[in-house]
Amino acid sequence: MNIFKRFWKSLFSPQDIATFRKDKVGSSIVYIIVLTFVMFLPLAYFTTTTMNNALEVGESTLKNEIPDFTVQDGKLVTDDSSDDSSDDSSVENLPISIDEGNLHVYYDASGTLDEDDVDNKIGSFDGAFAFLSKEIYVTAGGISQSVSYKTLGIENKDDLLSLYASITDMSKIFIPVILLLIFLFALGSTFFRVALFGLFGYILTGFGRGGVSYKENWMMATYAVTLAAMFTMIMEWLQIVVPYGMEINLVVTLIVLFLAIRSIPAQTKDEK
Template identity: 35%
Template sequence: MNIFKQFMKSIYSPKDIALFRLQGIGKTIMYVFLLTLISIIPSIIYFSSAFTTGLEMTKTYMNKTPDFSISNGELTADTKVPVIIKENSLTFILDPTGAISDADIANEGDAIGLLKNEFVISAGGQTKTSSYSMMPGLELSKDEVNNLITNIISLKNIIIPLTGAIMYLMAIVSMFIEITIVALIGLALANILGRKLSYSHLWRMATYSETLPTLFFTIMAALKTTVPNGFIINWIVVLIVLLLAINEIPKQNQSN
């Protein structure tokens, strides 16, 4: 059975998930990479779109902000209050006062912030923060920031794929950790149900048990819909699917 048929079967068939325990570990690892790729597609798409739009709109916003400069790791500007400009679905914030944090930027959804001590961009559910102090000797004026943005826009075809690759690698690591933990819990479930299964069998089954919740949360992400208590729901669904798969293994076939 090819990997895409396995994907379809894993959505609804605990019996097939139980059978997948007998396949090679290499194919299962390939499935982890496929499942992870599917799960981050919405995030990458939204990040790419928001990143490009954000930079272009930031250039426009620069014309609406007071003069400012970044020196000695700190932003100063000709304003005593934060400047917040909202246009369409993007928010631009210039805050030399320290009143606004990176968490506040994240709560704005798609937003760009020049804060007192750091630059923050929030897009596609991802927030990236860069401290000015991490760039020794950084001296920037408003005009120089405009030129910098122009240069970044010219490099977007490099920045976006690189960021997507980093997001993918981080998601893979997270998926492997989750599968490992689920498989360990599966050992206890197998003992309770009287099924003699090795950890390697349960690791394979745990991998395919991730399919249904991963697909669900990917669809929700594509729809930009937040699922309350999503972390808990994910774990509950994975463990229920794994439990059903373990239960599909007859006790008399323990030796297999």
């Protein structure tokens, strides 16, 4: 049975999943890689879109809407070039919030915002660049990173614009590299989950005394994750946040694996 038929059967047939325990290990490894890649597609799309939008919107936003600043002792300080004391709006209006569709830019030299505040302000599938008091915080596609101004070599707004220009030039290289790293992490995570589900099945079958080895439980777990994986992928494409999504996926996978084990003929178990 080819990989597409196995995928289709894995969505609704625990009985077929039980028969897949006799497949070659190599076939299951290929299946995990393909399944992870399919799950990775929405994350890759939204991450790439967010980054490209950030690069397109960023130049005009940084130049025109982010005030001049310097970094003193590692902290962001807004330049006040006005001699009129009534023009203190650059400080009073902090933090500054700029919304460009799914991209959000924040500037806050006052220390009012922190990373959690930024995460709470944006949608689950939105991206944000936040110039916080002591660091730059970037989040996109569920991945977040904070970097200090000193680490980036930023001492003023001109340094930021220069860094932005360099990043724009390198975007065709670093975006694929970032996506590759994310995929490898997702792949490792999938293998780890399959191993845990295989262990669960091994325990259910009496640590092999039921005639089903850990290898066979691992093979069944490989296909038992399919339904939950597809549900997660569809929700990510639709940008719908499912409450307790991880717990739901866990329960669904365990139920499918349990039903697959239950469907193994008793005589097959007794053969060993």
